[in-house]
Amino acid sequence: MTESTPPRPSFAGPFFFSFTAILLIAVLALLPFWAGKPVEDGLQGIAKFIGRFHPVVLHLPIGMLVWVLILETGNLFAGKAGGPSSRMPLMFTALSAVIAALLGFVLYQSTPDYDAELVERHLYGGLFFACATVATFAFKCWVDSLDGLGAGFYRILLLGCAAVMGFTSHDGASLTHGKGYLTDHAPDPLRKLLGLPERKSPKSAAAADSGEQIVYREIIVPILERKCYSCHNVDKQKGRYRMDEYELLLKGGKEGDGIIPGNSAASNVIVRIELPGDDDEHMPPEGKKDLDPHELVLLKWWIDQGAPMETRLADLAVTDEVRDAIGKIVPEPTAENEEAPVDESSNVLKAEIQRLQAEFPAALNYEFQGSGQLTFTAVGLRGKFGDEQLAMLKPVLPAMASLDLSHTSVTDKGVSLLASATNLKSLRLAGTSLSDVSLETLSGLRNIESLNLYGTQVTGQGVMMLASLQGLGNLYLWQTQVDEAALKNLREKMPDCEILTGL
Ligand code: HEC
Structure with a gap:
């Protein structure tokens, strides 16, 4: 063994x-x-x-x-x-x-x-x-x-x-x-933990309805962001073309000029978009969502207007087609306005809204899809919109969240109607004949967050009435009668409000 x-x-x-x-x-x-x-x-x-x-x-x-x-x-x-x-x-x-x-x-x-x-x-x-x-x-x-x-x-x-x-x-x-794919939609507390800035505030999204908006930043960029940036950005430069920065967007890729200001037909970006869908060079490539017709209208219009970087909507020539296209831009719902109260608008109100939408094409919109809140912009109407027209909006004013009456012929008499617009968050009255008389009405708008009185007749004494508006975050007072002393006083009374003036 x-x-x-x-x-x-x-x-x-x-x-x-x-x-x-x-x-x-x-x-x-x-x-x-x-x-x-x-x-x-x-x-x-x-x-x-x-x-x-x-x-x-x-x-x-x-x-x-x-x-x-x-x-x-x-x-x-x-x-x-x-x-x-x-x-x-x-x-x-x-x-x-x-x-x-x-x-x-x-x-x-x-x-x-x-x-x-x-x-x-x-x-x-x-x-x-x-x-x-x-x-x-x-x-x-x-x-x-x-x-x-x-x-x-x-x-x-x-x-x-x-x-x-x-x-x-x-x-x-x-x-x-693209960078931030995982973190872009992370909840704010998590983003804070990761050292990232908070998500875009809903205020900027809600601004998508007034003549003050910067066309490039607030209309054009969101379109390119949705349809083009994914392949033309810092990290991924298809055709060696980056579109996420203004200069590079214009400069183009290896084929040369991306955008030729003033000439959309010759701009490579438009040429590529307008190629037939089955062409290999069509943009965006097969399988990606094409531009919607209204997006293309806006892009071409912006290029033909000289593709300006800083110009406001109110300073560009707007045709009916463009106005319609702007009306079709729905601000993306952000966390905050998703939670906004959705008024179950009655059928009567709905019919009223439809009637007014026919009356003022592209001016009256829902704040975002499925919302009971409305936005109205008179930017395309300007002087043609006065107290009489404002009175027509009376039935829907309580549901109005954002109202742009800049450069219209609305007077103090018309503004008194706004007393019923108690849900109003953003109101623009820039360039109207508004005086202190209206401020009493405006001081009753308890939900107001942004108020633009640029170029109106309001005085330092008048604006003091606004001091009681707790939620007011932005107050625009350029070129008004408000003097420095009143401003100092107002700033002390409203430490949380950003008051913008030329002073
Ligand atoms: C899925 C990825 C993808 C998306 C999205 C996309 N592109 Fe492209 N793009 C490419 C590729 C790949 C090329 C290079 C091949 C070629 O020249 O066709 C290119 C090239 C280009 C060029 C030529 C650049 C040059 O000078 O060579 C232009 C202009 C262009 N794209 C515009 C756009 C526009 C405008 C959009 C949005 C509407 C868009 N692209 C969206 C993939 C994409």
Whole structure:
């Protein structure tokens, strides 16, 4: 009888895998140095085809590594008996990570439109992740052959791989979806925690109905943001064209001028949009939502007006078509106005609204879809809109949230009707003949947040009546009779209100 000795562990496996791992890592590490930066237009032909499988394949190593982590967490609690080995799934993690990295490398070489800094970081992250999983797998082979020796370090390696994966996939997501894809809609407390600014305040969205708005920033940018920015931004510059900055938007990409002020027909942006939908060069490309007709009208109009950057709506020539198009822009619902009270407007009121909408085309709108709140802008009517017309709005005034009567011929007599507009949040009376007489009425608008009295006859004594309006956040008093002493007094009484004057 010979004593049974435990079988000598075989190290052939670990040696083989370690050797392969070193080779693979060497190849991956040398790849960027050997290939250099992508050429001018990127690799053509089959490379373009293959590279696009990168976003498909990359989910494999991510899922596999998660599985490995779950298995190992289970093993940690299973004690000596041990659970299922994570070796096989780890092998597939490493294999798929190498394939994903190689495909990513081909994509990088065939698509030179991405933001160089971000794409390079993502590239090195991906290569490093592939190398790390390969090395971890080789290490795992040794751990198994040595009967669990080094298992603790193996777990640390796994966690390291997961961390690299986290960073790398975040960069990857930023490349495809643009920075902030994950955080843009995060609730404000979370954004604060992450050191991000609060989301856009609803005040700016609610301003989308008055002549004071800056056309480029408040009308054009939101359109481009929805339809074009996703591929033409800092991180992703298809056709080497960035549209998210005014100068670059005009400058264009590799084909030259993007926008030629004053000539929409010759502007590449419009040319591309107006190509037939099945043309390869049509923008946005197939599968993306086309511009709505009213968006195209506005874009062309803005370009033909000289594509100004700072000009207000009221200072540009507006045709009926453009006015209609502006009326179709619905301010995006933001967190705050989603919560706004939705008056169940009666059928009578609805009929009234429809009648008034026919009377004043494009001037009367719902604040946002499904809201019981209304907005009215007389910006297209100006002098033609007076007390008589305002009186026609009387039935809907209680539901009015925003009212723009700037530069109309409305007088103090008409303004007295606004006493019933108790839900009014924003009121513009700039450039009217309004005097102190009206301020008594206005001081009764308990919900008012923004009041524009620019260029009216109001005096320092009169505006003191507004001091009781707790919610007033913006008060515009340029070119009024309000003197410096009264202003100082008012500012003391209303510390939370931003009072804008030329003084
Ligand atoms: C899904 C991604 C995507 C979206 C969205 C997109 N584009 Fe493009 N764009 C591309 C690609 C890719 C190219 C480069 C290939 C080409 O020239 O057709 C390009 C090129 C262009 C060019 C030519 C730039 C140059 O000088 O070479 C213009 C102009 C353009 N896009 C305008 C637009 C406009 C306007 C929109 C929004 C209405 C838009 N794009 C939305 C992907 C996109």
